[in-house]
Amino acid sequence: MRRILAILMENEPGSLSRIVGLFSQRAFNIESLTVAPTNDNSLSRMTIATEGDDKVLEQIVKQVNKLIDVIKITDITDRQHIERELLLVKVAAVSDKARNDIKRITDIFRGSIVDIGKQVYTVQLTGDAEKLNAFIVAIEHETDIIESARSGCVGMARGDKALRL
Amino acid sequence: MTKELFTGAEMVVKSLSALKVKYIFGYPGGSVLDIYDAIFQQDEIEHILVRHEQAATHMADGYARATGEVGVVLATSGPGATNCVTGIATAYMDSIPMVVLAGQVASSLIGNDAFQETDIVGCTRPIIKHSFSCRSLADIPVAIAKAFYLASTGRPGPVVIELPKDILIPDNKAPFSIDTDIKIRSYNPTITGHPKQIKKAAKTIASAKKLVVYSGGGIILSDSSELLTTLVETLKAPVTNTLMGLGGISGTHKQFVGMLGMHGSLEANKSMANADVILALGVRFDDRVTNNVEKFCPNATIIHVDIDPTSISKTINAHIPVVGLVDVVMQQLLDELTRINFTPDEAALSQWWQQINEWRDVKSMSYEQTDTGKIKPQRVVQALYKITQGDAYICSDVGQHQMFAAQHYPFAKPRQWINSGGAGTMGFGLPAAMGVKLAFPDKHVVCITGDGSIQMNIQELSTCSQYNLPVVIVTLNNRSLGMVRQWQDMVYGGRHSSSYMESLPDFVKIAEAYGHIGIQIDNLAELDEKLTQAFAIKERLVFVDVMVDEKEHVYPMQIRTGAIDEMWLKKGVKA
Numbered sequence: 258m259r260r261i262l263a264i265l266m267e268n269e270p271g272s273l274s275r276i277v278g279l280f281s282q283r284a285f286n287i288e289s290l291t292v293a294p295t296n297d298n299s300l301s302r303m304t305i306a307t308e309g310d311d312k313v314l315e316q317i318v319k320q321v322n323k324l325i326d327v328i329k330i331t332d333i334t335d336r337q338h339i340e341r342e343l344l345l346v347k348v349a350a351v352s353d354k355a356r357n358d359i360k361r362i363t364d365i366f367r368g369s370i371v372d373i374g375k376q377v378y379t380v381q382l383t384g385d386a387e388k389l390n391a392f393i394v395a396i397e398h399e400t401d402i403i404e405s406a407r408s409g410c411v412g413m414a415r416g417d418k419a420l421r422l
Numbered sequence: 423m424t425k426e427l428f429t430g431a432e433m434v435v436k437s438l439s440a441l442k443v444k445y446i447f448g449y450p451g452g453s454v455l456d457i458y459d460a461i462f463q464q465d466e467i468e469h470i471l472v473r474h475e476q477a478a479t480h481m482a483d484g485y486a487r488a489t490g491e492v493g494v495v496l497a498t499s500g501p502g503a504t505n506c507v508t509g510i511a512t513a514y515m516d517s518i519p520m521v522v523l524a525g526q527v528a529s530s531l532i533g534n535d536a537f538q539e540t541d542i543v544g545c546t547r548p549i550i551k552h553s554f555s556c557r558s559l560a561d562i563p564v565a566i567a568k569a570f571y572l573a574s575t576g577r578p579g580p581v582v583i584e585l586p587k588d589i590l591i592p593d594n595k596a597p598f599s600i601d602t603d604i605k606i607r608s609y610n611p612t613i614t615g616h617p618k619q620i621k622k623a624a625k626t627i628a629s630a631k632k633l634v635v636y637s638g639g640g641i642i643l644s645d646s647s648e649l650l651t652t653l654v655e656t657l658k659a660p661v662t663n664t665l666m667g668l669g670g671i672s673g674t675h676k677q678f679v680g681m682l683g684m685h686g687s688l689e690a691n692k693s694m695a696n697a698d699v700i701l702a703l704g705v706r707f708d709d710r711v712t713n714n715v716e717k718f719c720p721n722a723t724i725i726h727v728d729i730d731p732t733s734i735s736k737t738i739n740a741h742i743p744v745v746g747l748v749d750v751v752m753q754q755l756l757d758e759l760t761r762i763n764f765t766p767d768e769a770a771l772s773q774w775w776q777q778i779n780e781w782r783d784v785k786s787m788s789y790e791q792t793d794t795g796k797i798k799p800q801r802v803v804q805a806l807y808k809i810t811q812g813d814a815y816i817c818s819d820v821g822q823h824q825m826f827a828a829q830h831y832p833f834a835k836p837r838q839w840i841n842s843g844g845a846g847t848m849g850f851g852l853p854a855a856m857g858v859k860l861a862f863p864d865k866h867v868v869c870i871t872g873d874g875s876i877q878m879n880i881q882e883l884s885t886c887s888q889y890n891l892p893v894v895i896v897t898l899n900n901r902s903l904g905m906v907r908q909w910q911d912m913v914y915g916g917r918h919s920s921s922y923m924e925s926l927p928d929f930v931k932i933a934e935a936y937g938h939i940g941i942q943i944d945n946l947a948e949l950d951e952k953l954t955q956a957f958a959i960k961e962r963l964v965f966v967d968v969m970v971d972e973k974e975h976v977y978p979m980q981i982r983t984g985a986i987d988e989m990w991l992k993k994g995v996k997a
Contacts, residue, residue, distance in 0.1 A: 267608055270555065271553070271555065279548075312735075316732065320732050323730070323732050325551070325608060326608055327608060
């Protein structure tokens with residue numbers, strides 16, 4: 258089952274490689290991983306999307322928590338949460354029909370066209386993984402995808418619950 | 423007033439002094455010459471020069487296991503540091519407190535593939551508790567103080583500190599201060615067991631009919647063998663130890679049913695398999711204990727106490743997990759048992775012990791020694807036990823001799839049995855014994871080894887000469903890699919692929935060449951006498967090369983893919 262883990266850790270050199278190393282060393286999967294410093298510059302916030310049954314997930318959470326740099330880890334999958342991912346996709350826009358189709362589909366998905374070239378449009382879209390996947394299927398139906406980049410998901414629990422020091 | 427200024431190298435030594443370090447085990451080289459220069463100019467800390475960095479780590483490890491203190495290693499960058507990798511992994515697998523100071527090329531050269539540059543922090547990342555890369559002089563005392571704190575608290579383990587040359591050299595100086603009262607906001611091991619879990623555990627123990635206590639290295643590391651003995655005597659239940667836990671309760675205690683696992687006693691493994699409650703204390707349900715996890719103790723309620731949450735329910739699901747320091751939790755359990763007016767169920771205990779005694783009567787550790795036949799390795803270990811009156815530090819290498827030692831030398835005290843349990847590192851025994859001898863020069867320190875293992879760090883005989891470390895080396899010499907050969911006999915149709923040592927050296931001459939005494943024993947009639955002679959020599963290292971029966975296998979032995987108690991008692995005889 259797909260899980261989203263939110264991790265708060267020390268913003269120190271080597272912290273990221275310890276996490277990545279742990280996942281490969283113990284044969285855990287990483288579907289996506291995002292990391293950046295938080296408003297408190299001494300802390301980094303990481304979101305990992307991973308796969309595994311309950312037993313594997315229990316080990317992942319415990320093993321990550323055991324790393325000295327890690328302050329907190331939480332599995333946000335089972336509770337109400339917000340999940341967002343950013344997609345940038347460059348698509349072929351060679352005819353009026355293609356340009357209209359791209360514009361229409363982008364509007365439906367509430368994305369935006371953020372750049373144009375002679376024969377390409379670049380579309381920006383945010384949402385959960387499912388929405389991004391659906392957009393890619395829809396746009397591929399109308400035109401060619403030339404390049405795409407996804408940020409991997411970031412997540413946060415809804416309501417008053419917070420992952421902080 | 424201007425503050426006194428120090429170089430980084432001086433800070434390293436001053437930091438170690440502040441942490442009351444007595445010995446550093448190491449080997450010099452380009453990037454750490456400044457530290458060696460600083461060591462030269464003080465006399466609080468003694469440096470022990472080994473002949474190979476791997477031995478430095480094992481020596482620090484043996485010292486740490488015997489004393490409970492943090493073992494300290496110093497190695498240069500590149501190959502010096504990578505030679506430490508096996509020793510770090512060994513300490514990591516057995517949770518031994520160790521700090522490894524590794525030199526590094528100057529910061530400006532890092533990443534340039536400079537001479538003797540290796541990313542040692544990267545190399546060791548999977549086998550350390552934590553690591554630090556110092557980038558400035560101010561980092562040095564902070565990293566060292568934190569490293570000692572991390573290495574020795576919670577679940578202990580090795581910590582690596584990387585020291586680039588540019589922060590060690592005399593050009594750069596800074597004021598020195600060290601704060602040894604460490605707090606790390608992201609590191610707070612759970613010490614006290616959760617009261618709810620303690621209540622549940624005590625209630626489960628109180629209603630057990632067939633309880634067994636399964637204790638491991640956690641008891642040794644937390645110095646809680648007395649408390650374990652009290653707990654076990656309160657419960658009147660059988661107790662078994664893991665390979666790492668031997669000495670946690672006296673090997674001659676009447677409730678001790680022996681080591682469990684692959685080469686454990688039948689009664690220990692049977693007790694586990696038939697238990698209704700297993701109280702697991704400071705253990706990790708290693709695969710060399712459980713055998714097939716699918717068939718592991720199906721009827722038992724498992725209470726698992728450990729300081730490390732990742733050890734709990736990793737291989738075997740714990741019904742009642744208790745995270746905490748094992749000695750604190752044992753005291754909590756004793757208090758809770760008192761509170762609920764626990765009295766042992768004598769009727770159930772009597773039945774349970776009757777059953778256990780039947781398994782004991784099988785005498786699963788027995789072997790056949792004839793007066794005229796080749797010396798059996800087990801017989802040598804028993805002779806050692808007699809001669810040392812059970813009071814020696816026994817440091818083992820890895821292989822058949824390790825199992826024979828674990829089986830036939832009943833350890834009375836914790837920290838008396840020193841072996842590489844988790845990693846199974848051949849070459850560990852001699853340097854570990856040297857570390858122990860350094861800490862306890864008046865005690866008998868024995869290295870039980872084999873003709874394979876001893877050759878993996880035999881160069882340390884030279885270090886023994888330099889620092890006068892008169893350990894007794896006893897090689898159970900079977901002219902082959904015994905454990906490999908045993909598996910080839912049992913599993914690989916007797917095809918002895920690369921398990922012979924066809925060109926063994928003359929160990930007596932090797933010992934003599936290094937300035938020691940060598941004794942060879944090749945018949946039973948002279949075994950006790952010559953061993954006694956060896957132990958009578960106190961001031962010199964004695965290397966006793968005992969020719970043992972090369973065909974002897976270690977029994978009993980768990981049957982692969984079977985349950986914990988499915989065992990071979992001898993060739994072709996199942997329990």
